Amino acid sequence: xxxxxxxxxxxxxxxxxxxxxxxxxxxxxxxxxxxxxxxxxxxxxxxxxxxxxxxxxxxxxxxxxxxxxxxxxxxxxxxxxxxxxxxxxxxxxxxxxxxxxxxxxxxxxxxxxxxxxxxxxxxxxxxxxxxxxxxxxxxxxxxxxxxxxxxxxxxxxxxxxxxxxxxxxxxxxxxxxxxxxxxxxxxxxxxxxxxxxxxxxxxxxxxxxxxxxxxxxxxxxxxxxxxxxxxxxxxxxxxxxxxxxxxxxxxxxxxxxxx
Ligand code: PEP
Numbered sequence: 001x002x003x004x005x006x007x008x009x010x011x012x013x014x015x016x017x018x019x020x021x022x023x024x025x026x027x028x029x030x031x032x033x034x035x036x037x038x039x040x041x042x043x044x045x046x047x048x049x050x051x052x053x054x055x056x057x058x059x060x061x062x063x064x065x066x067x068x069x070x071x072x073x074x075x076x077x078x079x080x081x082x083x084x085x086x087x088x089x090x091x092x093x094x095x096x097x098x099x100x101x102x103x104x105x106x107x108x109x110x111x112x113x114x115x116x117x118x119x120x121x122x123x124x125x126x127x128x129x130x131x132x133x134x135x136x137x138x139x140x141x142x143x144x145x146x147x148x149x150x151x152x153x154x155x156x157x158x159x160x161x162x163x164x165x166x167x168x169x170x171x172x173x174x175x176x177x178x179x180x181x182x183x184x185x186x187x188x189x190x191x192x193x194x195x196x197x198x199x200x201x202x203x204x205x206x207x208x209x210x211x212x213x214x215x216x217x218x219x220x221x222x223x224x225x226x227x228x229x230x231x232x233x234x235x236x237x238x239x240x241x242x243x244x245x246x247x248x249x250x251x252x253x254x255x256x257x258x259x
């Protein structure tokens with residue numbers, strides 16, 4: 001089993017001072033760790049340059065953005081391009097988070113363009129997918145996730161797809177305190193891996209990182225990460241406190257060492 005990937009999504013939280021404090025606390029705590037897992041912090045845009053400075057100095061984590069424009073450059077007021085993110089040292093970028101699909105109307109068409117631009121700029125897209133509560137209640141979760149992945153990612157070549165991370169985030173579990181059970185997570189992750197295998201072959205599917213996101217916290221991370229197809233987590237609320245986030249990284253490390 002490959003090493004785990006743990007990504008913190010700060011969303012639109014923290015003022016400048018608080019952001020610096022959190023970066024400092026995490027960088028300091030990780031200083032003595034010999035990490036097998038990859039740790040990524042995704043602060044809001046204005047803190048990215050500070051975060052990449054901390055990341056460079058620490059060498060123990062990388063930085064990600066929470067979104068990027070679907071256009072290369074030009075008159076798109078308020079947007080931030082993949083190239084700009086690359087230029088400040090961003091290595092990962094969340095794409096298609098359910099909050100962006102819901103509040104900003106992002107479609108698969110928008111997302112596929114963002115994925116293309118990120119890959120062109122050597123940034124790893126962390127592609128989010130997941131069903132709504134009523135879709136699960138009607139047994140539609142596999143159809144929904146399969147359509148989201150096929151529509152936004154399956155135009156990629158195998159060489160491109162190798163650089164993509166998928167995060168399964170059931171929408172009913174995001175920020176709600178409801179977590180998918182380890183069995184529900186494993187079932188969906190195995191489904192996603194099979195989907196990738198059919199399109200890109202066994203080796204690429206095996207190497208694909210499929211993260212779980214949705215109220216993952218210090219208490220439930222270990223059991224989720226122990227599932228064979230769960231390669232780490234995309235963490236929202238619990239990434240905002242250094243100790244909680246560190247405990248999740250520790251869970252990833254524990255599983256990594258047992259395997
Ligand atoms: C997220 O927003 O990606 C997320 C998983 O949030 P939370 O952990 O707070 O549910």
